[in-house]
Amino acid sequence: MARIHVNGAPREFEAEPDTPLLWVLREQLGLTGTKYGCGIAACGACTVHLDGVPTRSCVRPVSTIGPDEKIVTIEGLSPDGSHPVQKAWVALDVPQCGYCQCGMVMAATALLKAKPNPTDADIDDAMSNICRCGTYNRVRAAIKSVAQGSTRNAGLQIQHRDGSVA
Structure with missing residues (x-):
């Protein structure tokens, strides 16, 4: 079982180390606001924040994300769309x-x-x-x-x- 910090909380998941963050977010954690577009980091539909930096999650292997790094998805930007x-x-x-x-x-x-x-x-x-x-x-x-x-x-x-x- 692996762990990442998403939208203010630690989350556990099971995936191969080379699995893109996008698929962990969508398939393992049910955060489907982050979209798959191209799979090569060109379109940006998969953009999340990793420690405040916009990051294309479709090409970022989940194993490269450290335990102290904080991920924010569109669901975590604001709970009620008030951002x-x-x-x-x-x-x-x-x-x-x-x-x-x-x-x-x-x-x-x-x-x-x-x-x-x-x-x-x-x-x-x-x-x-x-x-x-x-x-x-x-x-x-x-x-x-x-x-x-x-x-x-x-x-x-x-x-x-x-x-x-x-």
Whole structure:
């Protein structure tokens, strides 16, 4: 039986040492918010925080994670979806299909922690996640709205599904 620290608690699991963290999270621990996208760390759907650093869990062998390292998944970001980034994602209707968005939220959260007022270049550098639906403008708007402390983004209006504009 192996042990890792996930979302504030130690968790036990059984897996081969080369098993990617993604599969331990999803299959062993039932944390299915972290998604499988490409399996080669290119798309970012599997992004989690490992000691606060956005990490592509699909290529990280679980055996390389030390007992003192702390993993946070989308489920651990906030128990009720009240994290400012999650609220901005909802307020600005960022997701289209939504598949990549958990990884996007995790990457954006790490960016805002490291750089509370990121420039466009900072956002471009940090948000290497791929969105097949192309919601990049809404992702940028949500990140900027959190940085500005509001759900409005200067210079970009987003029309919500209910017809209202942010």
